Each structure stands twice: as structure tokens, then as C-alpha cells.
Amino acid sequence: MLVNKVAEPRNVKTFREMVEGFDTDKLHLPALVGKTDEGYWTVTYGELQDYVRYIGNALLKMGVKKGDKIGLIGENRNEWVISYVAIVYIGATVIPLDILLSSEETLHIVRNSDAGMIFCSSAYLTKLLENRTMMKNIEKFIVFDKDDPNMLKDMSAKCKDKKGALTPGNFALRVNEIADYEAEQKTPYKEYEFPSFFALYRTGKRMIQNHENLFEKQKINPDDIAALIFTSGTTGLPKGVMLSHYNLLFNADGVQMSTALSSDDHWAVLLPLHHTYPSMMGIVVPLLTHGRIIPIGSLKTNVFIPILADTGASCIPAVPVLIEKIYKGVFAKVKAKGIVTSIVFHLMFAISKFFYKVFKVKIGKALFGSVRSGLGLNRLRFFVSGGGPIPKAVIDGMEVLSLVTMQGYGLSETSPVAASTTPTLNRAGSVGLPLPNIEVMIDHPDANGNGEILIKGGSVMLGYYKMPDKTAEVIDKNKWFHTGDLGKIDSDGYLFITGRIKNIIVTRGGKNIYPEEIENLLLQSEYIAEAVVIGKHDAEKGEVPFAIVYPNFETISAMEQELKKAYTEEDIEALIRKDIRRLTADLASYKVPQGLRISPEELPKTSKRTVKRFLFEDKK
Structure with missing residues (x-):
């Protein structure tokens, strides 16, 4: 069996340990490079330490306790990353909220997660406020954007230093005045509903300057819950996955042990950070290896x-x-x-x-x-x-x-x-x-090694x-x-995924068909952009594979220009059917799709960009 190891373990067990353990000779290096309206906002490792400490310090004085749940929602940006790390740094639990969920789904998670506050961008604050009256457990929304009207109005009305309103024009100066005043209070921002992210940063900084360092008194244990991830299940209500500091740092350690990584790596994070995979590969792994994180808030190519x-x-x-x-x-x-x-x-x-x-x-x-x-x-x-x-x-x-x-x-x-x-x-x-x-193993493998x-x-x-x-x-x-x-492991230890247990199509003759195997073949066609294969009931054969595909209209459009010919729906279907016959020629006959439907629109997907297979399942 081969072993995938190129580096020794770093054995970091908590986010506090990781942040405080940034190499001193790496503190000048960029940790975050985020695009803003003004250009690029670069945060060095030394500055990231400060942001995390200051915001964490302010949260503790605001009454946040170890184990408290704090939501986080917004497009990929520097503030998202800083907030994630600051929350777990003080022993609170971060709840990354899926930006693609409906208002009702988000409400369900917020109400059932026991969250007390939410860090958010303006775009998603608007979405949250649609159900504000039903989010009685949420006391505060910490707002990223400096021009958010809710934040400006709230901070202008609640500030007690009598120095005037907070506006986009005076934000840089005025927010510091308000934050310095709040740093002197027993409970900063006690009456605020929409305090600014940057106000918390300044308040925490002023507290440390006044020798009020609360996070040093807060011990973090490896088994403390760092993140509560609500899975986007296709049926039923989402389940909250509890991941500890040790879980996440152990996983990041395994990644850096298996792939040569360094501070020369620039990690561009296009996938929404609320998912565990991009937050691991776009936050935890880069920070553990002193890489550069580039949060990108749009999947538009331009x-x-x-x-x-x-x-x-x-x-x-x-x-x-x-x-x-x-x-x-x-x-x-x-x-x-x-x-x-x-x-x-x-x-x-x-x-x-x-x-x-x-x-x-x-x-x-x-x-x-x-x-x-x-x-x-x-x-x-x-x-x-x-x-x-x-x-x-x-x-x-x-x-x-x-x-x-x-x-x-x-x-x-x-x-x-x-x-x-x-x-x-x-x-x-x-x-x-x-x-x-x-460790990975295959449970009760069949004759082909699948289990x-x-x-x-x-x-x-x-x-x-x-x-x-x-x-x-x-x-x-x-x-x-x-x-x-379902999967199998070869003699060298390589893992192969063959499908999901619940997706298996079983023929009347007892043959198992893995839809993913057929889908992978169909996606080799230049004319097919997306494909899903489901089991369809047949009166004689039992369950048979049936394909739904979304054409690659970009390729078809290019062909129309090249051939100076307009393709009708019938032409496109004929083109795809012919290519499917070619691609499935070597498949066992019972695996070949027995029917085809062309979808004029992209197939519906989860926020992880996987097709919602359950929407196509045969109800018979």
C-alpha cells in the first residue's frame, strides 16, 4: 500500500494555537488579499493576528461566552475570513450560513442553532431582515459594509458621545470615536442592533491598549466545538455537523502532510466559504502553511x-x-x-x-x-x-x-x-x-470490491x-x-468512488447499476453540459436507467457559426442521442440509458453545485 506523505505533522490542535503560532518571520507576508471597490485590501499575517485578537476581545466584553453560537453569512471577502477565525479564537462556535438557501431555510437554521448574533454583509442582511420578527434569538447583526444604511442609522442613533451622526463620508474618523467610547463601557454596544465590524475591531484594540485583554483568560480545548455546519440535505431538515478545533486542524494537518505546500501558494477561493470544503482548503490549510488567501465573491468570469x-x-x-x-x-x-x-x-x-x-x-x-x-x-x-x-x-x-x-x-x-x-x-x-x-476501509465488499x-x-x-x-x-x-x-480500494491503496448507496438502480434481474458511472460517460460529450441518470420504472424490466441532460449550448452555438446552420431542438436531440450511443457502446446493455430527456435549462442544483437528483426520481 502506498502512503501519501511528503511532510511531517504540525500537531496544531486549536485555532488559538495556530494564530498565536504564526511564524514571526512570516508576519510581514500577506495572509489575505481581497478585492474591494477601491482596489485590493491586503492583510498581513501580523495584521490578521491583530484583527482576530481585537474583534475577539470586543466580543468577549460584549458578553459572548465560550460555546456561544455566532452566525456568519456573506459573499467571499476578507471580513468573512477574519470573522470566522475571530469567533473560534475566543472559544465561540461559528455557524456558516449558506448564501443560497431560501429565507425560510435560513430562518430554520438560525432559530434551531441557538445563535445569538450574526456577522453579515449588507446584501445578506437584507435577506435576514425579511424574517427579523421571527429571529428573536438574534440580538445583533455585525455588519461588514461601511455604507450599510441599517448600520449607519443604528450607530448614529445609539451612540452616546454626542459627537454627531455616522456617515459614509466621515466613517473612518467617526467610527473610531464611537468605538473608543464603547471600549470604556461595561458592556460595549449593549443597545445596538447593527454595530459595525470595524467598530468592534477598534473597540478591541482600544481595550488592549488599556490593558484589558479578556481572551487570555479564555482557555480553548481541542474538543471544543469550533464550527456547526448545517448540511444541505436533499430530503428532510438539515443536520448540524459539530466539528471541533481538533477535527479541523487535524484535517488541515493531513492535507499539508500529503501535498507540498508553502507560503508561496496563493489560494484563490471561488467556492462559497460557508461550505466545509472551501473553508478548509481556502482558510484553514492556507493559514496553517502561511499561504495567501484570495477570497473572490463572484463566479462570473469577467x-x-x-x-x-x-x-x-x-x-x-x-x-x-x-x-x-x-x-x-x-x-x-x-x-x-x-x-x-x-x-x-x-x-x-x-x-x-x-x-x-x-x-x-x-x-x-x-x-x-x-x-x-x-x-x-x-x-x-x-x-x-x-x-x-x-x-x-x-x-x-x-x-x-x-x-x-x-x-x-x-x-x-x-x-x-x-x-x-x-x-x-x-x-x-x-x-x-x-x-x-x-483510516479508510470498504465495508462488506462485493465480488468486484465495491462496498x-x-x-x-x-x-x-x-x-x-x-x-x-x-x-x-x-x-x-x-x-x-x-x-x-460506495467505493473500492485497489492494491496500492487508491480509493475509487462508485456511487451512493441510495442512488443504486436495481434491475429486475438483480443487477446493480451505479448512475454516476453512466453520468461520467455522458459528460465526456462536448454536446452535454450537465447530466443526471435516474432509475425509471418499466413494466417488463423493472428499474432501468434514464438520462436527463442539459446541452452545452456554447459548443452548439460555435458549431452553428462555423457551419452557418441553425440547430433546431430536434437537431440537438439527434446530435446528443448519436453521441450517447457512441459513448455507451462498450457498456453492458442493461447499463445503457433506455430513455432520454433534453432539459432546456440548467439542472437544479444544491448550493454545493451538485444536481438535485431527488427532483427527478421516478415516483412510481
């Missing part, structure tokens, strides 16, 4: 590509849908440039693929410099994708283009990373070797919040976490 270029992004956490769109987008843009450009590109692609397949030599960086430059990826080391499998053809194609793409596997309940490929340890179709500090994936180690959650029975269903007496995922 927004994030210039930021990637400006900041020299080198490591990018991603999900399969993002990787597939980047890959297929490259080919669509080439096709749109005409026949000559397309021929030259495909010739270079074939040459690069030959060298990669035959000699294991990557020449794509030299051949496709313009592609990397056009995506803002001149410094790219790797994408690292989680949340589902990526079709092998896409992975191989990204390698040929020298856009190195690693795959990982895990769940919120495992903090989340359990296994990952690396630039040096990679196997086609696999999600890699288990992290060196955890439920079980995980054990320091990154397995404490349990589900207020749900001991649900916890007992997934963590057995021997501390193995039962994932509900």
Missing part, C-alpha cells in the same frame, strides 16, 4: 479571471461543474474562432496528449500559454476538486493543457477531506490515497447537533463513520 491574474493565483479549490465548464469552455472558444484556429489548436492538443500518454512528459505549459493567460492562470500549480467525480476525459484533457487538476473526497462529517490525489500520486478515475493521518466507504480518525465529527440518534446511525461503536458512499 470578475474572477482578472482577479486570478492580478493576484497570481496558484492553488484553486473547485468542484466538478467548475472544472468541466472551464475545460469545455476552452474548446468552445477555440471553435468559435474559426476552422484554422481550431485545426492548429487540436494539432497542438494531440501532440501534447501524445507526449503525456507515451512519455509522461507535460509540454502543455509551453504550447498553451495563451490559454493559461486567458484564464488568469499563469502561476497555477493546481486545481483541487471535491464534491463529486470528474470524468476521466476531462481530467486527462486538463493535464494535457497543463492545467493540473487534483481530485479529493470527503464529507462535512469528516472535516471534510478524507482522500486526495496529488501532482505526483495520481491514478486515473481515483480520488487518491487516504490522508496519512486517517460502503468507512472513515476513522481525528477528523471525524463529534456528532450531529442535538441529534444523538442520528449520530449513532452513522458512527459505530468502533468509531468508524459510515459515509453512505
Whole structure:
């Protein structure tokens, strides 16, 4: 069995220990580089220490106690990262709220999480206030934006220093005056509903200048709950996953042990930070290794590509849908440039693929410099994708283009990373070797080695919040976490994901069909952007696979321009059906989709960008 280990463990057990342990020779390095309306706001490691200490200090004087729950919602930005770390630094529990949930879903989580306050941006404060009267447990909203009308009005009305209103024009000076006044009070911001994030920073700073350091008295234990993550389940109400300081730091340690990382790494975080995966790979891992965090608040290409270029992004956490769109987008843009450009590109692609397949030599960086430059990826080391499998053809194609793409596997309940490929340890179709500090096994494997994936180690959650029975269903007496995922492990220890137990299609003849296997084949088509395969009831055959696909209209549009022909709905369906026959030619007959539906719109997805499979399930 191979072991994926390139570095020694750092053995950091709490966020307090991590922040206070930043290397003194790294304090001048940028920890955060966030895009603002004025340009870029850079926060060094030394300044990050100050922000975390000051805001944490202010929270403690405001009455926050160890174990208190504090919500956090907003687009990716420096303030989000600082707030996350400050909350856990003082022993409180952060509750990252999903920005894509409905007002009703958010309300359910806020009311059932026992949160007492929420850090938020203006955009999501508006959403929260839709249900303000039903959030009686929330006493305060700590607001990021300096021009938020609720914050300006509240602070102007509640300030007692009699020096006038707070406005966007006088914010820099006036907020400090208010904050200094509040630092002298027994309970700062006691009557405020919308205090400013920057006011808390200034109040905590003034307190320390006055030798009032409250966080030093607050001991943090490794088993204290750091984060409460509410999973976006497809059925029923979301469950709160309790992750301790030790869970999260243990997981980050496993990641840095398995992949060579350093302060030269610039982590561009495109995925919403409220998910466990981007917060691990976009906050905890970079901070543990003194990397640079680049929070990006938009997935629009005209927004994030210039930021990637400006900041020299080198490591990018991603999900399969993002990787597939980047890959297929490259080919669509080439096709749109005409026949000559397309021929030259495909010739270079074939040459690069030959060298990669035959000699294991990557020449794509030299051949496709313009592609990397056009995506803002001149410094790219790797994408690292989680949340589902990526079709092998896409992975191989990204390698040929020298856009190195690693795959990982895990769940919120495992903090989340359990296994990952690396630039040096990679196997086609696999999600890699288990992290060196955890155990992975296959429970009751069948004749093909497939069985439920079980995980054990320091990154397995404490349990589900207020749900001991649900916890007992997934963590057995021997501390193995039962994932509900199906997989197999080869002779070298590489893990392969084959599906979800609940997604299996069972034919009348007792054959098991894994929808994910078929979906990965369909997604190799340049004409298919998204696909989901479900079990459909058939009177004679029992359950049979049925495919729903969303066409890649970008590619089809490029073909229309090239061929000077307009494709009808019937033409598009015929094109896709023909390609599906090609792609499934080597499949066992019972695995070939017995029906097809073309969706004119993108398939509905969860906030993790995975298709909501349950919406398509056959009700018969």
C-alpha cells in the first residue's frame, strides 16, 4: 500500500494555537488579499493576528461566552475570513450560513442553532431582515459594509458621545470615536442592533491598549466545538455537523502532510466559504502553511479571471461543474474562432496528449500559454476538486493543457477531506490515497470490491447537533463513520468512488447499476453540459436507467457559426442521442440509458453545485 506523505505533522490542535503560532518571520507576508471597490485590501499575517485578537476581545466584553453560537453569512471577502477565525479564537462556535438557501431555510437554521448574533454583509442582511420578527434569538447583526444604511442609522442613533451622526463620508474618523467610547463601557454596544465590524475591531484594540485583554483568560480545548455546519440535505431538515478545533486542524494537518505546500501558494477561493470544503482548503490549510488567501465573491468570469491574474493565483479549490465548464469552455472558444484556429489548436492538443500518454512528459505549459493567460492562470500549480467525480476525459484533457487538476473526497462529517490525489500520486478515475493521518476501509465488499466507504480518525465529527440518534446511525461503536458512499480500494491503496448507496438502480434481474458511472460517460460529450441518470420504472424490466441532460449550448452555438446552420431542438436531440450511443457502446446493455430527456435549462442544483437528483426520481 502506498502512503501519501511528503511532510511531517504540525500537531496544531486549536485555532488559538495556530494564530498565536504564526511564524514571526512570516508576519510581514500577506495572509489575505481581497478585492474591494477601491482596489485590493491586503492583510498581513501580523495584521490578521491583530484583527482576530481585537474583534475577539470586543466580543468577549460584549458578553459572548465560550460555546456561544455566532452566525456568519456573506459573499467571499476578507471580513468573512477574519470573522470566522475571530469567533473560534475566543472559544465561540461559528455557524456558516449558506448564501443560497431560501429565507425560510435560513430562518430554520438560525432559530434551531441557538445563535445569538450574526456577522453579515449588507446584501445578506437584507435577506435576514425579511424574517427579523421571527429571529428573536438574534440580538445583533455585525455588519461588514461601511455604507450599510441599517448600520449607519443604528450607530448614529445609539451612540452616546454626542459627537454627531455616522456617515459614509466621515466613517473612518467617526467610527473610531464611537468605538473608543464603547471600549470604556461595561458592556460595549449593549443597545445596538447593527454595530459595525470595524467598530468592534477598534473597540478591541482600544481595550488592549488599556490593558484589558479578556481572551487570555479564555482557555480553548481541542474538543471544543469550533464550527456547526448545517448540511444541505436533499430530503428532510438539515443536520448540524459539530466539528471541533481538533477535527479541523487535524484535517488541515493531513492535507499539508500529503501535498507540498508553502507560503508561496496563493489560494484563490471561488467556492462559497460557508461550505466545509472551501473553508478548509481556502482558510484553514492556507493559514496553517502561511499561504495567501484570495477570497473572490463572484463566479462570473469577467470578475474572477482578472482577479486570478492580478493576484497570481496558484492553488484553486473547485468542484466538478467548475472544472468541466472551464475545460469545455476552452474548446468552445477555440471553435468559435474559426476552422484554422481550431485545426492548429487540436494539432497542438494531440501532440501534447501524445507526449503525456507515451512519455509522461507535460509540454502543455509551453504550447498553451495563451490559454493559461486567458484564464488568469499563469502561476497555477493546481486545481483541487471535491464534491463529486470528474470524468476521466476531462481530467486527462486538463493535464494535457497543463492545467493540473487534483481530485479529493470527503464529507462535512469528516472535516471534510478524507482522500486526495496529488501532482505526483495520481491514478486515473481515483480520488487518491487516504490522508496519512486517517483510516479508510470498504465495508462488506462485493465480488468486484465495491462496498460502503468507512472513515476513522481525528477528523471525524463529534456528532450531529442535538441529534444523538442520528449520530449513532452513522458512527459505530468502533468509531468508524459510515459515509453512505460506495467505493473500492485497489492494491496500492487508491480509493475509487462508485456511487451512493441510495442512488443504486436495481434491475429486475438483480443487477446493480451505479448512475454516476453512466453520468461520467455522458459528460465526456462536448454536446452535454450537465447530466443526471435516474432509475425509471418499466413494466417488463423493472428499474432501468434514464438520462436527463442539459446541452452545452456554447459548443452548439460555435458549431452553428462555423457551419452557418441553425440547430433546431430536434437537431440537438439527434446530435446528443448519436453521441450517447457512441459513448455507451462498450457498456453492458442493461447499463445503457433506455430513455432520454433534453432539459432546456440548467439542472437544479444544491448550493454545493451538485444536481438535485431527488427532483427527478421516478415516483412510481
